[in-house]
Amino acid sequence: MRRVILAAFVLLASAGIAVADMNVTLGSGWNGKSVPKGQQCTLFGGKGATPPMNATGLPKGTAWVYVEFNDKDYQPLSTKGGxxxxxxxxxGSSADLYxxxxxxxxxxxxxxVIKKARSSGKYASSGYLPPCSGGKGNRYFADVYAIDANGKVLGKKRVQIGRY
Structure with missing residues (x-):
């Protein structure tokens, strides 16, 4: 049993080395510290869009990049693309995620849209829900996945979007 666990750990660690080359950077006014003015949801006066990103070092065989947007401080929308x-x-090995x-x-x-936001009521969205905490300082982040043509995850990187 110990060898199986060790083998699984070695396999995961070696996969992590390949993923270490994957990098994601924010663009156009997004600094990862605060959500730019106007990029919040319409309920709080914004016309938010996803932050533009650049992904480099994508693993060989990447056919799609999926970006899961989450709010770390609001549990119902804090994981799996809330x-x-x-x-x-x-x-190729890089992509502009406009x-x-x-x-x-x-x-x-x-x-x-791979999956619409899980928000409901006046917060409901058909796709991406921009930061919508009303300026309470919630922390937003994105998990960026490199996916092959069969839906297998080849790599993952987390990027901090900012507080709002």
């Missing part, structure tokens, strides 16, 4: 999951088809509008089920370009 604020929505957006997918971008990619080819901004897409919040609250929309139909997106520009080839991006698509």
């Amino acid at each position: 604020h929505g999951i957006i997918g971008y088809p990619v080819s 901004a897409v509008p919040g609250l929309k089920g139909s997106l520009p370009g080839k991006a698509k």
